[in-house]
Amino acid sequence: MKKKHSFGIVGATGAVGRKFLAVLAERGIEPRDLRLFASERSKGQQIGFGGRQVAVEAVDGADFKGLDVVFFSAGTEVSKNVCPQAVKAGAVVIDNSNAFRMDDEVPLVVPEVNPHALKRHHGLIANPNCSTIQMVVAIAPIHRVNPIKRLVVSTYQSVSGTGLEAIEILERQTAARLAGKPLPEGVYPHPIGFNLFPHIDVFLDSGYCREEEKMVRETQKIMEAPIPVSPTVVRVPVFYCHSEAVNLELSRPFELDAIRNLLREAPGVVLMDDPAKNVYPTPVQCQDRDEVFVGRLRTDPSVANGLNLWVVADNLRRGAATNGVLIYEAMAREGLL
Ligand SMILES: NC(=O)c1ccc[n+]([C@@H]2O[C@H](COP(=O)([O-])OP(=O)(O)OC[C@H]3O[C@@H](n4cnc5c(N)ncnc54)[C@H](OP(=O)(O)O)[C@@H]3O)[C@@H](O)[C@H]2O)c1
Known part of the structure; x- marks a missing residue:
């Protein structure tokens, strides 16, 4: 049986965040645990996934301990400030923003093109720009x-x-x-x-x-x-x-x-x-x-x-959420999580 992972989605109330949820569900990926984050404005909002409702948490001050993978799509500033905390807490971060894409230490990956780059990750992988x-x-x-x-x-x-x-x-x-x-x-x-x-x-x-x-x-x-x-x-x-x-x-x-x-x-x-x-x-x-x-x-x-x-x-799919989920799937397949 495939190992189940626990996921976090930061920016879960946004256009890309919602697509992440749709793509995970469509691909039959069942999270062991799922936590959703957005700004203080959305705290407590309920979002449906897999027949249950998940309450949105504020990302400020969030503790990411216990999450295997966190997808970030809440803008560059949030990613700059919060991705390092999620990595420190032990999660693999797949970041949709522009914050780390050109960092030499961060693989920038499209799984059909350069999946080998995932092997040298240090906890953070950047999803490229949609275009x-x-x-x-x-x-x-x-x-x-x-x-x-x-x-x-x-x-x-x-x-x-x-x-x-x-x-x-x-x-x-x-x-x-x-x-x-x-x-x-x-x-x-x-x-x-x-x-x-x-x-x-x-x-x-x-x-x-x-x-x-x-x-x-x-x-x-x-x-x-x-x-x-x-x-x-x-x-x-x-x-x-x-x-x-x-x-x-x-x-x-x-x-x-x-x-x-x-x-x-x-x-x-x-x-x-x-x-x-x-x-x-x-x-x-x-x-x-x-x-x-x-x-x-x-x-x-x-x-x-x-x-x-x-x-x-x-x-929103190929240029963002689907690419992020394909990165996750490639890492799970290669034992890189
Ligand atoms: N749209 C695309 O095609 C696309 C493609 C590739 C990458 N991206 C990247 O994905 C990210 C999100 O894009 P989007 O299109 O989904 O934007 P969006 O629809 O405007 O959604 C923004 C999300 O970020 C959250 N957010 C904004 N400011 C925040 C803060 N200070 N603290 C915590 N959460 C905050 C919002 O939460 P609230 O609802 O609480 O405000 C919402 O969940 C951006 O970095 C963008 O560059 C987008």
Whole structure:
């Protein structure tokens, strides 16, 4: 019989935290014990799991003793302050925030791409950024047989990537616009209903925003290769799933059908590529799915060995909760907990 583990989820009332609960249940993972944490605001709130109700605890001052694994998705500040306490109490921490991703001592893992990195963990594993996860799942199988020399990516990212408040502001702005009323403000620097903007996370001195920097640095760390990445990130008025137009310059000539075959076989990837029948992935089709969907494969005649791809995945699942649970499953399988 598989060993049961005790889990904690910090940020359990949020968009990602709730998905963690859904993914654990769907994958038949029965916790020996389950504790849910959020801010003081949510203390005492009841959340259902496996036919029972679990009361949310405030994370401030929490004692993590007895928990085997704690998933963190309550933002970078909470992770910086609290993850070390959970590790000290003996838990393995799988952290969804940006707090530790570029720390050399912390493995940054997508199980289909670099599961070997888990072996050198010191109690803390970082879950990469959502837009990076789906991209590396799609490109790693190609890179393994035909190394990528350069990558250009433009993203079309849904509001659920910002959390529950952003889902609500898109609903309210959409309803207000359709009713001819003034748009409510909030969450973003511009209206997102019927709009889009090339800005995710804070701007850096380089002129890039932090989400773009994450896509460059995290891709290189996970792929263990200094691939030059040129990103532009865009927030779009879509509720769930991020989409990405990815342009690759490969090292050698290739046949498109060989790339299609590679992607058909690749773990975690679903190929949806039949333009004659309008078959390519869209956010609505990919919502609530755990795989990365790839379509619109084309050679790029503007550069030697160029390849264009369209990549879509559910950011709350594949880009967050599912990746965290896959990390847990890989560690349990390899005896790393
Ligand atoms: N959304 C995505 O697609 C995605 C993908 C990858 C990674 N992430 C990361 O996951 C984290 C959460 O994202 P989300 O989308 O789930 O956001 P969210 O819907 O806004 O939820 C935030 C969660 O964090 C808790 N929280 C906030 N401030 C806290 C504090 N000071 N102390 C304790 N708990 C606090 C909230 O608790 P209350 O309900 O009590 O306020 C809530 O449970 C972020 O670090 C984000 O970068 C998100």
